[in-house]
Amino acid sequence: MLPLHASYLTMTSMKMYPVDLPPLDEIDMRAASEKYILSLESQPKSKEWFVSSKSSKFEITARNIKWLELLFEDNQTRCSILALHRPEDPNQVLALYLHGSWWCVNDVMRTTCKSRTDLLPVESLIERLIIFLLSQVVERTSEEEGLFSLLPRTESANLLWQDGQAVGFYTVKQKGNLCDTWSSRCYLLPVLDTVLVRKSWRRQGLGLKMLGDFCSSFPSEEVLGISVPLSTGMVAVCRRFLQLNEEQRDRLYEVEAPGEWTQRRNIWLNIQLSRYLWT
Structure with missing residues (x-):
C-alpha cells in the first residue's frame, strides 16, 4: 500500500509536501507514528534507510528515532512527532515522520502551492x-x-x-x-x-x-x-x-x-x- 503522499503524487504528477497534503491533527499523527514504531520493532532484521542526499543515507532504527515534543506554552494536549536524528548526534533532526513517510526538514518547510x-x-x-x-x-x-x-x-x-x-x-x-x-x-x-x-x-x-x-x-x-x-x-x-x-x-x-x-x-x-x- 502506498503512503498517503505517494498516492497524491500519482494523481497530480507533481511533487507535493506535507503542508500541501490534507490537514493532520495531533491524534492521527501520534497514532500513525506509534504504528510505525511497532512495525519497526517487529521486524528488527529488516533494514530501512533514509536518504538525506545523493551521498548520505542513514539506517532507521529504534536507536536513532525519538519523540519530538511540540510544546506550545499552554495547557492543551501536547503534540508529539517522530523525529529521525544522526546516530552520533541526537540533537540534530534529519527528518520527521508525516503522512506515512519520512520527510527531510527542508522539505517540511517547502510547498508547491x-x-x-x-x-x-x-x-x-x-x-x-x-x-x-x-x-x-x-x-x-x-x-x-x-x-x-x-x-x-x-x-x-x-x-x-x-x-x-x-x-x-x-x-x-x-x-x-x-x-x-x-x-x-x-x-x-x-x-x-x-x-x-x-x-x-x-x-x-x-x-x-x-x-x-x-x-x-x-x-x-x-x-x-x-x-x-x-x-x-x-x-x-x-x-x-x-x-x-x-x-x-x-x-x-x-x-x-x-x-x-x-x-x-x-x-x-x-x-x-x-x-x-x-x-
Whole structure:
C-alpha cells in the first residue's frame, strides 16, 4: 500500500509536501507514528534507510528515532512527532515522520502551492510545526539558546513564503488575550512578539515587510507594541522602518506585559536618545 503522499503524487504528477497534503491533527499523527514504531520493532532484521542526499543515507532504527515534543506554552494536549536524528548526534533532526513517510526538514518547510506566497496566517498544525522548526531547530544555534519562545496555540502568527519555501514568520499577542496561564492579566494592545527571517534570506528587506504588515493589520489602534527586550537586529529594523514611515513614530512602543502606559517606551524616541546598544 502506498503512503498517503505517494498516492497524491500519482494523481497530480507533481511533487507535493506535507503542508500541501490534507490537514493532520495531533491524534492521527501520534497514532500513525506509534504504528510505525511497532512495525519497526517487529521486524528488527529488516533494514530501512533514509536518504538525506545523493551521498548520505542513514539506517532507521529504534536507536536513532525519538519523540519530538511540540510544546506550545499552554495547557492543551501536547503534540508529539517522530523525529529521525544522526546516530552520533541526537540533537540534530534529519527528518520527521508525516503522512506515512519520512520527510527531510527542508522539505517540511517547502510547498508547491502557487497561492502560498508572501505573508499568510498560520492555520494548520503543519504550519505551526514549520514555525517550531524555524525557531527551535533550523535557525537555532548554541549562541541563540532560548532566544525564541515557543508559540502558544492561542497566539496569532503569519508565515512568510518566498519561492516555494517558508523563509520567516512573525507572531502577535492579540489585545485582550491572557498574558500568561497563572494570572488574569490581558494585553491592553496588540504586541509584535517574535520576528524571524532565515539567515540565508536576511538583508533583503523582509524584516521591514513583516513589521509593515503588522502595523497595517491594526489600522484602528493608536498604539502598537513590540515585546521587550528588542534584539540588535530588531532595533535596526525599527530604525529603518521609522525612518521610512514617519507616521508610525508615535505609534510603536516597546512594551512589557500587559502594556500599561508605565510599561511602554517609545521606540523612535529611544533610538534618538541612543538608548539601544549597537554592535
